[in-house]
Amino acid sequence: xxxxxxxxxxxxxxxxxxxxxxxxSVWIRDNYSKIERSIPMRxxxxxxxxxxxxxxxxxxxxxxxxxxxYSCAPYxxxxxxxxxxxxxxxxxxxNYVIVIQDVRGRWMSEGNFVDxxxxxxxxxxxxxxxxxxxxxxxxxxxxxxxxxxxGNVGVFGISYPGFYSTMAAASGHPALxxxxxxxxxxxxxxxxDFHHNGAFMQMDAFSFYSGFGxxxxxxxxxxxxxxxxxxxxxxxxxxxxxxxxNLATMMGDSIQFWKDLYAHPxxxxxxxxxxxxxxxYDIKPAMLVVGGLFDAEDCxxxxxxxxxxxxxxxxxxxTGPATNNKLxxxxxxxxxxxxxxxxxxxxxxxxxxxSIWYQNNIEIPFFNYxxxxxxxxxxxxxxxxxxxxxxxxxxxNQWPPKETQPRDIYLETNGTLSxxxxxxxxxxxxxxxxxxxxxxxxxxxxxxYTEDVHFNRTREYMTDxxxxxxxxxxVITFQTYPLEEDLTLAGPVVADLKVSITGTxxxxxxxxxxxxxxxxxxxxxxxxxGQTSYPMGGYQMxxxxxxxxxxxxxxxxxxxxxxxxxxETVKFTLPDVAHTFKKGHRLMIQIQSSxxxxxxxxxxxxxxxxEANESDFQKATIHIYHDATNPSSIFLPILR
Numbered sequence: 001x002x003x004x005x006x007x008x009x010x011x012x013x014x015x016x017x018x019x020x021x022x023x024x025s026v027w028i029r030d031n032y033s034k035i036e037r038s039i040p041m042r043x044x045x046x047x048x049x050x051x052x053x054x055x056x057x058x059x060x061x062x063x064x065x066x067x068x069x070y071s072c073a074p075y076x077x078x079x080x081x082x083x084x085x086x087x088x089x090x091x092x093x094x095n096y097v098i099v100i101q102d103v104r105g106r107w108m109s110e111g112n113f114v115d116x117x118x119x120x121x122x123x124x125x126x127x128x129x130x131x132x133x134x135x136x137x138x139x140x141x142x143x144x145x146x147x148x149x150x151g152n153v154g155v156f157g158i159s160y161p162g163f164y165s166t167m168a169a170a171s172g173h174p175a176l177x178x179x180x181x182x183x184x185x186x187x188x189x190x191x192x193d194f195h196h197n198g199a200f201m202q203m204d205a206f207s208f209y210s211g212f213g214x215x216x217x218x219x220x221x222x223x224x225x226x227x228x229x230x231x232x233x234x235x236x237x238x239x240x241x242x243x244x245x246n247l248a249t250m251m252g253d254s255i256q257f258w259k260d261l262y263a264h265p266x267x268x269x270x271x272x273x274x275x276x277x278x279x280x281y282d283i284k285p286a287m288l289v290v291g292g293l294f295d296a297e298d299c300x301x302x303x304x305x306x307x308x309x310x311x312x313x314x315x316x317x318x319t320g321p322a323t324n325n326k327l328x329x330x331x332x333x334x335x336x337x338x339x340x341x342x343x344x345x346x347x348x349x350x351x352x353x354x355s356i357w358y359q360n361n362i363e364i365p366f367f368n369y370x371x372x373x374x375x376x377x378x379x380x381x382x383x384x385x386x387x388x389x390x391x392x393x394x395x396x397n398q399w400p401p402k403e404t405q406p407r408d409i410y411l412e413t414n415g416t417l418s419x420x421x422x423x424x425x426x427x428x429x430x431x432x433x434x435x436x437x438x439x440x441x442x443x444x445x446x447x448x449y450t451e452d453v454h455f456n457r458t459r460e461y462m463t464d465x466x467x468x469x470x471x472x473x474x475v476i477t478f479q480t481y482p483l484e485e486d487l488t489l490a491g492p493v494v495a496d497l498k499v500s501i502t503g504t505x506x507x508x509x510x511x512x513x514x515x516x517x518x519x520x521x522x523x524x525x526x527x528x529x530g531q532t533s534y535p536m537g538g539y540q541m542x543x544x545x546x547x548x549x550x551x552x553x554x555x556x557x558x559x560x561x562x563x564x565x566x567x568e569t570v571k572f573t574l575p576d577v578a579h580t581f582k583k584g585h586r587l588m589i590q591i592q593s594s595x596x597x598x599x600x601x602x603x604x605x606x607x608x609x610x611e612a613n614e615s616d617f618q619k620a621t622i623h624i625y626h627d628a629t630n631p632s633s634i635f636l637p638i639l640r
Contacts, residue, residue, distance in 0.1 A: 191300025491637030
């Protein structure tokens with residue numbers, strides 16, 4: 001029988017469904033005004049800046065700034081950004097002066113844009129400019145020209161704006177009191193966005209730079225268009241594209257950074273100058289580094305920027321850092337902590353709205369204290385980390401925790417993992433007793449990074465079910481027996497593989513996986529957001545995956561070919577992990593040699609891959625050894 005719902009009730013429901021945003025929108029427009037200014041830099045270039053000013057004059061107000069290459073739109077002093085749809089609205093409720101600036105060379109700002117512009121340590125003239133100096137000059141203008149400001153400035157931003165936040169921290173302006181780089185672009189060759197351990201993350205790079213990288217010869221309010229993809233299956237598109245040479249042809253010759261990528265295939269001085277960590281010395285403002293455990297873009301940056309600040313700002317004669325530097329990592333995709341939903345990631349749920357908790361308990365109190373002098377000292381833990389699996393926040397006095405006891409787990413025959421080093425010796429030669437696992441890596445049929453067909457790269461792949469990969473003959477799998485007690489990992493995971501290949505180069509993808517019990521299911525009260533039909537029994541949750549381009553096994557600066565058949569070591573570090581494998585679950589390791597189209601295909605021939613031809617791509621047989629002479633292991637940071 002169809003239930004009747006009165007029309008009046010429906011009308012009231014519709015109104016209340018929009019009330020909060022409408023109230024926020026009206027309140028912000030009633031209580032704020034907007035001005036736009038072109039702020040002069042020391043070299044005469046002017047940067048376009050949108051400034052939202054509280055009408056309240058009862059007290060002086062702090063300034064909170066976001067510098068971005070993605071536009072401070074909407075343009076026009078009567079056009080307001082939709083702050084009421086995000087947690088920014090809370091800062092307006094607190095009467096912050098909100099400043100959003102188009103960085104040099106982007107949108108309405110003058111000058112030339114340079115990707116991850118290198119930091120200049122010793123500036124000797126007004127022509128020595130970088131993002132730190134642009135931030136300094138902007139802050140200086142703001143505190144001197146914005147009426148009723150209290151002289152305290154904060155900077156925050158996510159992703160590329162996270163990079164500009166990092167550079168702000170290096171500006172040295174005395175009015176800058178608090179900075180929060182969030183998912184900060186930090187190192188684009190070793191771990192963030194466009195390369196991982198030298199492997200080119202082609203899918204993100206091509207889809208992003210085909211639009212973002214287009215030249216902007218003069219200030220504009222109109223953004224560029226992207227590449228016109230005719231194929232809506234990303235696996236098919238990149239497989240048919242074939243080589244990176246072909247992608248370069250599709251990209252055209254107008255996008256400078258794409259040409260720079262191809263001109264610098266190895267970790268040379270050009271890349272090293274673009275490592276944001278080299279600016280992280282003598283940092284004065286309070287720092288809040290934020291990131292997501294399952295951030296597909298800049299997971300590396302958050303962990304490693306925090307560590308660099310800790311290491312490079314030690315107090316004289318002390319073991320602790322002089323900089324007030326805190327780390328927060330939650331169970332989030334890229335920027336998810338700034339939204340309203342932190343309950344789940346793909347098929348994995350976390351039992352609470354972690355994003356709202358973070359906003360209310362960490363970020364807003366952080367800026368309120370340091371910029372407004374409001375509330376008690378938040379006294380944040382050195383590291384506030386969410387541990388997936390256990391679904392709980394831990395407040396730690398250092399990262400990695402001092403209670404961590406690292407231990408190797410070894411690959412064994414028959415697809416098992418053991419805490420003991422293999423005892424069976426290697427007897428290479430006739431009647432060989434060498435023990436290894438073998439697979440054939442075929443660039444014509446690369447291992448997909450996810451099971452389904454997608455056009456855009458998914459964020460959910462970071463926790464996706466890996467059963468589809470376990471069933472492929474070019475993926476080898478090792479797992480423990482069901483755990484007899486919880487196993488918690490806290491810190492970086494290191495893969496130490498003994499390998500041989502039939503070619504002269506190969507990639508190695510190592511995946512750390514949590515295998516759920518066969519009878520596992522979420523309780524109805526857990527709120528799986530309509531995804532309860534997915535079979536969670538036996539789920540193979542990707543906890544962390546990483547790729548290593550084999551030719552960089554000894555040096556990222558000087559690649560070396562493999563000698564076919566020779567056993568060599570491939571050792572590399574996966575981004576940090578904070579996860580509990582619960583009792584009854586299994587820990588699994590998967591190893592493969594392609595992760596497509598997330599990363600470009602290795603021809604498995606020692607060549608400059610950016611210049612490789614179709615004829616260079618070849619099959620290779622990969623051996624992963626696990627005997628007493630050549631033990632392969634995974635170094636696990638176990639938290640006791």
